[in-house]
Amino acid sequence: MTESSVHPALWPAPYATGAVEATVTVPGSKSVTNRALVLAALAAEPGWLRRPLRSRDTLLMAAALRALGVGIEETVSSSSAAAPGAELSEGGEAWRVIPSGLHGPATVDVGNAGTVMRFLPPVAALADGPIRFDGDPRSYERPLNGVIDALRVLGARIDDDGRGSLPMTVHGGGALDGGTVEIDASSSSQFVSALLLSAPRFNQGVEVRHTGRTLPSMPHIRMTVDMLRAVGAQVDEPETGGEPNVWRVSPSAVLGRDLTIEPDLSNAQPFLAAALVTGGRVVIPDWPERTTQPGDALREIFTEMGGSCELTDAGLVFTGAGRIHGIDVDLGEVGELTPGIAAVAALADSPSTLRGVAHLRLHETDRLAALTKEINELGGDVTETEDGLHIRPRRLHGGVFHTYDDHRMATAGTVIGLAVEGVQIENVATTGKTLPDFPQMWAEMLGV
Numbered sequence: 543m544t545e546s547s548v549h550p551a552l553w554p555a556p557y558a559t560g561a562v563e564a565t566v567t568v569p570g571s572k573s574v575t576n577r578a579l580v581l582a583a584l585a586a587e588p589g590w591l592r593r594p595l596r597s598r599d600t601l602l603m604a605a606a607l608r609a610l611g612v613g614i615e616e617t618v619s620s621s622s623a624a625a626p627g628a629e630l631s632e633g634g635e636a637w638r639v640i641p642s643g644l645h646g647p648a649t650v651d652v653g654n655a656g657t658v659m660r661f662l663p664p665v666a667a668l669a670d671g672p673i674r675f676d677g678d679p680r681s682y683e684r685p686l687n688g689v690i691d692a693l694r695v696l697g698a699r700i701d702d703d704g705r706g707s708l709p710m711t712v713h714g715g716g717a718l719d720g721g722t723v724e725i726d727a728s729s730s731s732q733f734v735s736a737l738l739l740s741a742p743r744f745n746q747g748v749e750v751r752h753t754g755r756t757l758p759s760m761p762h763i764r765m766t767v768d769m770l771r772a773v774g775a776q777v778d779e780p781e782t783g784g785e786p787n788v789w790r791v792s793p794s795a796v797l798g799r800d801l802t803i804e805p806d807l808s809n810a811q812p813f814l815a816a817a818l819v820t821g822g823r824v825v826i827p828d829w830p831e832r833t834t835q836p837g838d839a840l841r842e843i844f845t846e847m848g849g850s851c852e853l854t855d856a857g858l859v860f861t862g863a864g865r866i867h868g869i870d871v872d873l874g875e876v877g878e879l880t881p882g883i884a885a886v887a888a889l890a891d892s893p894s895t896l897r898g899v900a901h902l903r904l905h906e907t908d909r910l911a912a913l914t915k916e917i918n919e920l921g922g923d924v925t926e927t928e929d930g931l932h933i934r935p936r937r938l939h940g941g942v943f944h945t946y947d948d949h950r951m952a953t954a955g956t957v958i959g960l961a962v963e964g965v966q967i968e969n970v971a972t973t974g975k976t977l978p979d980f981p982q983m984w985a986e987m988l989g990v
């Protein structure tokens with residue numbers, strides 16, 4: 543839990559005076575946008591991303607690819623284009639990605655984006671020249687050894703500080719051999735995704751063998767595999783008959799695609815939670831019928847906690863009954879949902895046990911410690927377990943909810959603030975990592 547060095551203003555989380563009734567259009571998925579940017583940059587032809595997420599994490603990814611020579615242009619409407627190389631804005635409709643020879647020297651700012659710090663080093667290894675990676679102080683603490691060690695085995699030259707973390711320089715050689723590599727991805731599924739995403743461009747493709755005991759966030763690996771197949775890559779993997787814990791990507795050209803990005807279902811979570819907490823009804827338009835996003839699991843999890851939902855032509859209609867039940871659930875596959883589930887669980891009528899998420903200690907902050915401390919400081923009763931949280935609901939009171947530069951801590955505290963008067967969110971602007979308009983969207987949902 544590294545506290546922000548500055549102490550930005552406190553934001554009073556709105557208290558709900560009645561049942562929320564709203565339709566909330568949620569911007570594009572971070573995970574899909576950043577994969578699509580990487581694949582489009584590696585393609586043999588230009589491609590389009592429509593309705594991309596524009597947030598800190600995705601703008602950092604776009605800026606990094608531009609620094610490596612990739613063209614990313616914005617269209618403001620179907621007929622007009624912003625000047626090539628112009629700043630990417632919050633308002634445009636689509637990004638056109640024009641691949642070119644990747645090259646250094648360049649510097650990549652990863653911020654605190656796991657997708658940028660892990661997905662881009664393999665891309666840098668394919669570039670010609672030195673690429674320096676740096677980021678927020680927290681990025682130095684997040685695990686990267688799985689990517690660094692694997693890239694060295696696959697033929698890359700990397701200078702780091704010997705700790706297997708940022709900052710570091712990848713000395714791109716213009717191509718990478720590729721081949722077989724063993725990694726322990728128990729601390730982050732993004733190690734596997736990172737190696738697979740660039741692998742069609744490795745001379746021999748890749749065979750990734752995961753040797754660790756556990757592997758979190760499987761839906762995100764599925765997302766990687768599906769998106770690779772959609773750009774023409776051949777992938778063998780455990781879920782379609784391959785060996786367990788082994789993924790193979792053959793060398794091939796990457797096709798340029800025209801892709802419309804799905805709404806970010808994990809960012810739909812606080813809005814669905816608002817319906818659950820207030821006994822209201824929230825509609826999320828464009829909820830996909832079929833998706834690899836982990837946020838889709840909210841339909842089941844929030845139903846078990848007392849809501850009900852229906853997928854209609856208008857989108858996902860989620861209704862709360864005004865009572866929240868505790869839950870005993872393994873969140874290993876959907877770890878990024880944990881802060882939002884913990885917030886709702888703290889308001890439930892029975893205890894909850896959240897399991898399978900030890901790796902959250904290495905996310906934007908130590909999420910298990912941060913949730914325990916912040917909910918308990920509002921009068922709650924949360925204890926950390928080896929791999930999760932026990933949450934015994936108590937009557938909560940107002941106070942400052944610290945967010946530790948973690949967007950999901952900020953949205954979790956805001957959900958508690960709906961039911962508890964006087965909750966103040968420290969640095970709500972940290973939601974800009976994946977959802978820059980969160981405070982306005984929240985106010986609009988509540989009609990305040």
Ligand SMILES: O=C(O)C1=C[C@@H](OP(=O)(O)O)[C@@H](O)[C@H](O)C1
Binds near residue numbers: 656730877878901
């Ligand atoms: O590949 C991705 O887009 C992600 C994978 C997951 O990471 P971990 O496996 O490190 O938890 C998830 O928590 C993160 O928000 C996004």
Ligand SMILES: C=C(OP(=O)(O)O)C(=O)O
Binds near residue numbers: 655656878905950976
């Ligand atoms: C863990 C998360 O992000 P990152 O992509 O930085 O790992 C998250 O968004 O919850």
